[in-house]
Amino acid sequence: MENIREIIVKNTAQKGLSSDYINLVAVTKTIAVDKINEAISLGVTHIGENRVQEIQKKYELVNKEAKWHMIGHLQTNKVKHIIDKVHMIHSLDRISLAKEIQKRAEEKDIDISVLVQVNIAEEDSKFGLKKEEVIPFIKSIGELDRIKIKGLMTIAPYVEEPEEVRCVFRDLKILFECIKEIGLKNTDMKYLSMGMTNDFEIALEEGANIIRIGTGIFGKRE
Template sequence: MEIIKEKANKILSRKNLSFNDITLVAVTKTVDTEKINKAIELGITNIGENKVQEIQSKYEQINNKVKWHMIGHLQSNKVKYIIDKVEMIHSLDRMSLAEEIQKRAEEFNVYVNSLVQVNIAEEDSKFGLRKEEVIPFIESISNFNRIRIKGLMTIAPYAEDPEEVRYVFKDLRELFEEIKELNLDNIDMKYLSMGMTNDYEVALEEGANIIRIGTGIFGKRIY
């Protein structure tokens, strides 16, 4: 944790920013609640889960000690289980999901912060909209009054040398700026969620203000 903070601060200081200006989401996939609680004691305030079931089971034990982020692919039929629990959904990537979020948010009387997931590298194994699909999609859901689009998210391909995926972060930031210029109703380009343990330094250099770190905090996990 301290090493991550130190490395991040080194990069952010060049932009006249500090670690306090970004959000670190600790990825707790398969991590038990005892370890999560220890991380909270050490200062973790945001945690991210890939699966709805894990949010449900851990939320009962951890509850509102932290802000919860849904960072994995979200099936429409599971929205109702987390709609009133998460600070933000990072993986909005299709109209059917937007419609379900809107419907359930009305039911639960909540507003849902969401990031649009973009598959910049166009990997078949990853979810997310292609770059050219993002603006039409955002325009089409800008009148969903219960969904608050707060920015964009991407997952870069894994690379031994993070420089190989710098283009992913650069392209997402450029798209982010382009959307910001459009001044669309109900669209607030505030967050760029990009960068994980292996590549967060490059992501920060390219403008990330949310980084999602799992292995760098909890160690390598065996699935």
């Protein structure tokens, strides 16, 4: 984890920013609660889960100082289980999900921060909107006032040479800036969630301010 922090500090220093500008989300998929709490004791403040069941199982056992992020594909019928537990949902990608988030947030009388998931590389194996669908989608849910769109998220293709996905991160950054310039209802383009253990350094160089790291913190999963 220290190596990751050193890279974050170096990257932000080059841009004249504080290292606090970058949110490091520790991905805790399949990771035991004791290891998660150990990471929190060492300074991790944001944790990300891919599955609702994992959040439900771990939520009461994990140090309450941590902020939870739902980073995986979210089924509509599971929203009710996490709506009041997560700091942010990274995977909003369809109107039916937006309507369910709005409904459950209204029931709890809360606002919920979300990122719109973009399948910028248009991989068949990944969820998310195509690049050209993003702005119309955000406009279409503008009246859902409990949803606060805070930015964009993508998962780049896994490649042996991370430099090959630089264009993916660059394209998302361009879209991010375009949306910020337009100014859309209930939208504040603040976060770019992109980059994982294999490619986060390239993502940082291209403007990521949320990176999602699992293996780089907890080691390879069994």
